[in-house]
Amino acid sequence: xxxxxxxxxxxxxxxxxxxxxxxxxxxxxxxxxxxxxxxxxxxxxxxxxxxxxxxxxxxxxxxxxxxxxxxxxxxxxxxxxxxxxxxxxxxxxxxxxxxxxxxxxxxxxxxxxxxxxxxxxxxxxxxxxxxxxxxxxxxxxxxxxxxxxxxxxxxxxxxxxxxxxxxxxxxxxxxxxxxxxxxxxxxxxxxxxxxxxxxxxxxxxxxxxxxxxxxxxxxxxxxxxxxxxxxxxxxxxxxxxxxxxxxxxxxxxxxxxxxxxxxxxxxxxxxxxxxxxxxxxxxxxxxxxxxxxxxxxxxxxxxxxxxxxxxxxxxxxxxxxxxxxxxxxxxxxxxxxxxxxxxxxxxxxxxxxxxxxxxxxxxxxxxxxxxxxxxxxxxxxxxxxxxxxxxxxxxxxxxxxxxxxxxxxxxxxxxxxxxxxxxxxxxxxxxxxxxxxxxxxxxxxxxxxxxxxxxxxxxxxxxxxxxxxxxxxxxxxxxxxxxxxxxxxxxxxxxxxxxxxxxxxxxxxxxxxxxxxxxxxxxxxxxxxxxxxxxxxxxxxxxxxxxxxxxxxxxxxxxxxxxxxxxxxxxxxxxxxxxxxxxxxxxxxxxxxxxxxxxxxxxxxxxxxxxxxxxxxxxxxxxxxxxxxxxxxxxxxxxxxxxxxxxxxxxxxxxxxxxxxxxxxxxxxxxxxxxxxxxxx
Ligand code: SF4
Ligand code: SF4
Numbered sequence: 001x002x003x004x005x006x007x008x009x010x011x012x013x014x015x016x017x018x019x020x021x022x023x024x025x026x027x028x029x030x031x032x033x034x035x036x037x038x039x040x041x042x043x044x045x046x047x048x049x050x051x052x053x054x055x056x057x058x059x060x061x062x063x064x065x066x067x068x069x070x071x072x073x074x075x076x077x078x079x080x081x082x083x084x085x086x087x088x089x090x091x092x093x094x095x096x097x098x099x100x101x102x103x104x105x106x107x108x109x110x111x112x113x114x115x116x117x118x119x120x121x122x123x124x125x126x127x128x129x130x131x132x133x134x135x136x137x138x139x140x141x142x143x144x145x146x147x148x149x150x151x152x153x154x155x156x157x158x159x160x161x162x163x164x165x166x167x168x169x170x171x172x173x174x175x176x177x178x179x180x181x182x183x184x185x186x187x188x189x190x191x192x193x194x195x196x197x198x199x200x201x202x203x204x205x206x207x208x209x210x211x212x213x214x215x216x217x218x219x220x221x222x223x224x225x226x227x228x229x230x231x232x233x234x235x236x237x238x239x240x241x242x243x244x245x246x247x248x249x250x251x252x253x254x255x256x257x258x259x260x261x262x263x264x265x266x267x268x269x270x271x272x273x274x275x276x277x278x279x280x281x282x283x284x285x286x287x288x289x290x291x292x293x294x295x296x297x298x299x300x301x302x303x304x305x306x307x308x309x310x311x312x313x314x315x316x317x318x319x320x321x322x323x324x325x326x327x328x329x330x331x332x333x334x335x336x337x338x339x340x341x342x343x344x345x346x347x348x349x350x351x352x353x354x355x356x357x358x359x360x361x362x363x364x365x366x367x368x369x370x371x372x373x374x375x376x377x378x379x380x381x382x383x384x385x386x387x388x389x390x391x392x393x394x395x396x397x398x399x400x401x402x403x404x405x406x407x408x409x410x411x412x413x414x415x416x417x418x419x420x421x422x423x424x425x426x427x428x429x430x431x432x433x434x435x436x437x438x439x440x441x442x443x444x445x446x447x448x449x450x451x452x453x454x455x456x457x458x459x460x461x462x463x464x465x466x467x468x469x470x471x472x473x474x475x476x477x478x479x480x481x482x483x484x485x486x487x488x489x490x491x492x493x494x495x496x497x498x499x500x501x502x503x504x505x506x507x508x509x510x511x512x513x514x515x516x517x518x519x520x521x522x523x524x525x526x527x528x529x530x531x532x533x534x535x536x537x538x539x540x541x542x543x544x545x546x547x548x549x550x551x552x553x554x555x556x557x558x559x560x561x562x563x564x565x566x567x568x569x570x571x572x573x574x575x576x577x578x579x580x581x582x583x584x585x586x587x588x589x590x591x592x593x594x595x596x597x598x599x600x601x602x603x604x605x606x607x608x609x610x611x612x613x614x615x616x617x618x619x620x621x622x623x624x625x626x627x628x629x630x631x632x633x634x635x636x637x638x639x640x641x642x643x644x645x646x647x648x649x650x651x652x653x654x655x656x657x658x659x660x661x662x663x664x665x666x667x668x669x670x671x672x673x674x675x676x677x678x679x680x681x
Contacts, residue, residue: 001166003325004158005030007133008100013038017068018095019045021055022280023511024540025074026109027163028102032543036162036552042177046552048543051481051511053080053139056099057376061086063093063153064190066181068144068357069401072100075114077478080512081102082123085153087242090200091192092151094148095181096097099125103159105336105371108426111461111480113369121313124204126212126353127155127314129219135169135311139221150207157313159336161280161371174613203405208315217320218356221311224324227289227303273301274328276341278310281334282371288378302381308341316344325356327350332384333360359384364500367401371455381602421656432468435643436618436666438605443467443581444473444670445603446501446530448582455499456491460484462505463539463607464532471640476502481513489516489525499593507545509562514569520598521570529600531562532579534607535614542610562602579603582673608666618666624658628679635671635680644671 002010009031012020036046049055052073059069062086073081075099078101085099101119104110120127128143130136143154188196214339216222248343249442277285285307293302306325308331310317325331325345333342342360359365362675367376367386433440442465446457459465459475460483468475477487484502492500504513509531520527537543549559566574573595575588585603592599606614629651635658636644647659660671660680671679 001139002133002169002171004130004133004136004163004165004167005029006034007167007169008035008140008156008158008163009138011137012070012175013042013044013174013177014137014172015096015141016145017044017070017144018061018177018180019059019647020070021047021049021058022048022070022072022100023049023055023077024543025052025077025078025102025539026540027104027158027160027676028072028074028077028100029540030163031070031100031542032552033543035070036449038174039553042174042601046175048537048545048552050546052077053084054284056081056088058087059097060093061183062181063097064185064382065095065096067095068178069095070094070100073105074110075101075116075119076111077101078116079114079672080481082119083124086123087192088153089125089204090197091190092200093147093153094151097153098140098147098156099153099308100140100142100156100158102163103157103161103679105161108160108371113337115340116155117340118338120155120157121340124208125153125155125314126150126208127157128310129157129313129611130162130307131279131311133162133165133278134169136162137169138401139311141628150212151167152204153206156662157279159280183385193549201413208249210311212315213318216315216317217313217360219317221309222317222320223309224320226305227286227293227307230286234347249650257459274308274324275334276308276310276324276330276331277334278313278341278344279336281336282309283375284372284374284377285334287374288381291374291378292381303630308339313340313344315350316341318348321345321520322348322352325354329355330357330359332365333358333379334372334380334382335360335632336370343632346502367505367544391426430469431466432469432640432642433463433472433578434608435565435661435664436462436668437461438534438579438603438607439464439467440472440639440641440667441582441585441591441605441670442530442532442603443472445579445582445585447472449586450499450501450593453593454486454495454497455501456495458491460486460502460504460507462537463534464503464505467503469640471637475487479599481508482516484515485513485520485529486528488527488529489520489523492525492527496526500525501530501593502527502530503530505538506533506535506562507532507543510546510560514565517566517569517571517598525598526596527598528589528595529566529598531600531602533562533602533604534610536602536607536610538607539608542607556607556618565599574600574602576602576604580668582670608611619669620663620665621665622660622669622680623662624660624673625679626651626657628677629655629657630677630679631657632676633658634676635674638674640671641671 020032020035039046049058055071063069064213101116103116107113117127128139130139140156143156147154265274289302289305307326322514329623335341339361342362345358361368411623456473457476459478461481463479484504488500488502491498537545546560549557551557563574577585577588579585592601606616643661643664647657649657651657
């Protein structure tokens with residue numbers, strides 16, 4: 001079984017990728033980590049770059065020289081990389097460059113539900129949208145070919161459920177990467193002069209408006225499917241062909257036509273209803289139809305429903321879509337995030353005067369936000385196509401009457417699921433800082449030192465975002481990576497009497513914090529920058545960064561010093577302190593907050609998950625003295641450490657006491673310092 005991100009990695013290695021760079025971000029992080037395992041065998045250079053922008057720029061250099069490059073990131077990382085990405089679209093590449101930007105419907109672990117398909121259109125870069133790991137494996141290879149054919153970067157846009165799904169595939173034979181290219185000087189090509197951009201814009205427009213829509217209409221990734229057809233194909237495809245080429249979600253999902261062959265053309269002879277989908281939504285849709293057909297064997301509508309599958313959302317396969325619309329005057333579109341397919345169909349209807357009603361997110365048939373599921377789609381189809389009867393030419397109920405309230409559908413789905421599935425709902429488990437996390441000590445020290453003062457606490461993206469949770473409640477804002485330092489400047493310039501703090505991790509400091517520090521010093525801000533240095537990129541899986549002294553090539557290199565960077569920029573004072581030494585930490589906060597300029601506190605203590613590797617020895621779990629504990633719960637209410645729980649045991653005065661979960665406690669001692677009666681030893 002191969003995970004979607006591993007499939008993407010294998011596809012890139014199979015394509016002979018020479019250089020891979022990226023910045024960690026769920027759901028994309030495993031791609032580089034998997035490639036790194038094979039770097040000796042293939043000779044591929046791999047790096048975690050400081051941020052996505054740097055990653056794209058590193059890759060561009062190699063690609064200009066003719067080498068194949070892969071850049072990985074999550075969708076919001078594409079914003080960081082947008083500057084070089086937009087320019088590369090115009091300048092172009094020589095060696096194939098594939099940018100994997102993983103989208104996160106839900107969102108499950110992201111700030112937004114940004115849709116990379118729209119970014120592809122915005123940046124004029126062709127985009128592939130896999131619906132399964134096996135498709136992703138094939139698409140990434142095809143993306144390299146397309147990139148070199150048209151000298152353009154190409155985007156591969158998987159979503160979380162494709163990145164993290166597992167599928168049975170044959171593990172490919174890996175060979176050394178392609179021979180690296182040599183850079184040939186050609187300023188007319190590689191320097192982005194305005195005149196060159198003007199000419200390239202015309203060329204790109206022609207490619208995206210005239211060439212690729214036609215080419216993509218004949219691609220195996222864009223097809224017209226019915227359940228009947230895919231069942232037929234499934235029955236004639238051997239096991240070995242099915243592996244690595246056919247998507248399966250659950251046991252009843254039929255395959256896509258990704259095994260190749262001529263794309264299907266619209267067939268209106270069956271008189272059934274028409275649907276469209278892309279990415280993982282296609283798999284959900286086909287499974288929903290399959291279930292409906294099983295539940296209603298006499299109703300041919302589900303079996304004969306025409307499904308337009310879109311695997312290349314940009315440029316849109318216009319001729320194929322137009323044929324589909326001419327054959328089906330009503331189409332319902334299922335897709336997550338933005339209504340990209342839906343809007344393209346609406347646009348084509350107007351552009352070519354094709355009378356076709358398009359249903360989807362824009363008229364409320366499909367939920368406008370969050371993930372889709374098989375159950376949600378099934379309920380929508382059942383409701384919108386009462387009894388499964390919608391003829392292609394008939395005047396069915398208009399969009400309003402056919403509209404299904406998406407929320408209601410979702411709610412009903414839950415209740416119907418509850419009826420058939422006796423498993424209880426899982427308890428909600430909000431994310432929390434680990435027991436023994438040094439960030440807890442840092443936040444608590446600032447909170448103690450600034451009690452009663454007018455403050456603003458600007459947070460950032462990483463584990464320390466969890467400092468917002470009660471009882472710490474130490475994050476007032478969180479926008480995007482690196483924004484903590486710059487937002488604190490905004491607060492200061494607006495209210496100079498406010499104590500402005502920013503909280504940023506060591507990896508994020510390198511990713512996008514340094515520029516904020518430069519801006520703060522240059523523009524005469526007054527703020528305290530708290531760098532929570534736990535010696536790793538913790539939240540995404542402990543990737544190394546420039547401050548750790550290790551590269552993804554396994555080299556031990558000189559650590560880049562955060563204090564020296566701060567000093568060079570002009571920050572003062574710069575105080576390094578152990579967040580578990582609360583007395584010194586509180587003093588440090590008070591000192592730094594009285595500075596008239598930009599000051600910094602580096603709270604230095606390793607993440608508990610990497611501490612052992614770094615030679616750090618934990619003191620051992622603490623315990624509560626039953627005789628001393630007065631049951632005041634101050635330890636729980638001030639720190640929120642998950643190792644602290646209310647016990648069933650009562651003290652001599654009949655008061656319920658606190659107990660410490662020894663399997664979680666690292667012995668950090670914070671709670672011992674908080675306890676008013678020294679009951680924790
Ligand atoms: S351990 Fe100390 S702080 Fe916690 S409940 Fe007991 S007395 Fe209160
Ligand atoms: S010593 Fe206290 S605060 Fe630290 S991990 Fe153990 S229970 Fe949590």
